[in-house]
Amino acid sequence: MLYFLRTHWILIIFVLVFTYFFWILYSLSNSNSKLTYLRDDIAKKNQNINELSNQIAFIKSKWWKNYKEKTIKSYDLTSDNSITKFVNSSVSFNDKKYVPENLESISSDFIIDSKGNWKIIKIANTYLEKMSEVFYRNFWKKIIVVSSYRSYAYQKGIKDRWCPDNLCAKAWYSEHQSGLAIDLWETTTNNEFMSKKNLKEYYKWLNKNAYKYGFHNTYQKWLEIDWYEIEPWHWRYLWVELATELKSKNITIAEYYNKIKKS
Numbered sequence: 001m002l003y004f005l006r007t008h009w010i011l012i013i014f015v016l017v018f019t020y021f022f023w024i025l026y027s028l029s030n031s032n033s034k035l036t037y038l039r040d041d042i043a044k045k046n047q048n049i050n051e052l053s054n055q056i057a058f059i060k061s062k063w064w065k066n067y068k069e070k071t072i073k074s075y076d077l078t079s080d081n082s083i084t085k086f087v088n089s090s091v092s093f094n095d096k097k098y099v100p101e102n103l104e105s106i107s108s109d110f111i112i113d114s115k116g117n118w119k120i121i122k123i124a125n126t127y128l129e130k131m132s133e134v135f136y137r138n139f140w141k142k143i144i145v146v147s148s149y150r151s152y153a154y155q156k157g158i159k160d161r162w163c164p165d166n167l168c169a170k171a172w173y174s175e176h177q178s179g180l181a182i183d184l185w186e187t188t189t190n191n192e193f194m195s196k197k198n199l200k201e202y203y204k205w206l207n208k209n210a211y212k213y214g215f216h217n218t219y220q221k222w223l224e225i226d227w228y229e230i231e232p233w234h235w236r237y238l239w240v241e242l243a244t245e246l247k248s249k250n251i252t253i254a255e256y257y258n259k260i261k262k263s
């Protein structure tokens with residue numbers, strides 16, 4: 001053996017070098033295929049991500065389309081006799097002399113009617129009664145209604161006599177003509193209303209609960225948004241569904257109307 005090592009050392013070195021060289025080649029090719037595998041894997045994952053985001057975009061667009069169709073179809077904001085009819089200082093009733101059907105007197109054990117003969121549409125009256133009862137059990141006070149349905153002629157009379165544009169709508173442009181709106185407690189400004197401790201508490205309660213009975217505080221975000229000064233006393237019936245939607249999105253009927261108009 002020693003003799004072999006001594007005489008064939010060149011051969012041995014050659015074999016060793018050759019083996020080492022071969023091993024390096026083998027390792028290189030191995031890592032190369034590992035790299036190829038990783039590259040393929042990443043490409044596949046990328047493709048999956050792309051497919052997934054396409055699917056999400058598709059579902060989102062479909063949901064939005066359905067949502068839009070549903071809201072536009074469900075709520076009629078334009079017909080005079082619609083519970084969700086939108087009115088403000090530039091959107092009037094279609095018929096100047098529109099008079100709602102199903103008007104009935106507000107009469108409830110839990111409401112004080114300041115005139116003794118204020119009227120409101122039947123469905124709104126039903127929900128107003130329910131709300132007033134819960135209100136009464138909370139404060140042991142009756143809700144005082146100081147205004148509700150006002151005809152075109154009545155509104156014209158108010159306007160002609162005293163009421164400025166930022167506080168009272170022009171005749172034909174008043175939510176009160178819909179038979180769905182009520183004014184509660186006798187005050188003339190937001191500051192006056194909120195400076196009275198009890199009224200402030202009542203507003204807090206209504207703001208938290210009125211939507212459950214379909215009532216919405218129409219003018220709560222000032223002139224730029226609602227086109228009138230803030231009126232914590234003015235509430236209108238809108239169906240529970242729409243009032244709840246407005247409450248959950250923290251928007252007013254004017255903002256909702258503009259959103260629907262743009263879409």
Ligand SMILES: [Zn+2]
Nearest residue numbers: 181182183234
């Ligand atoms: Zn009002």
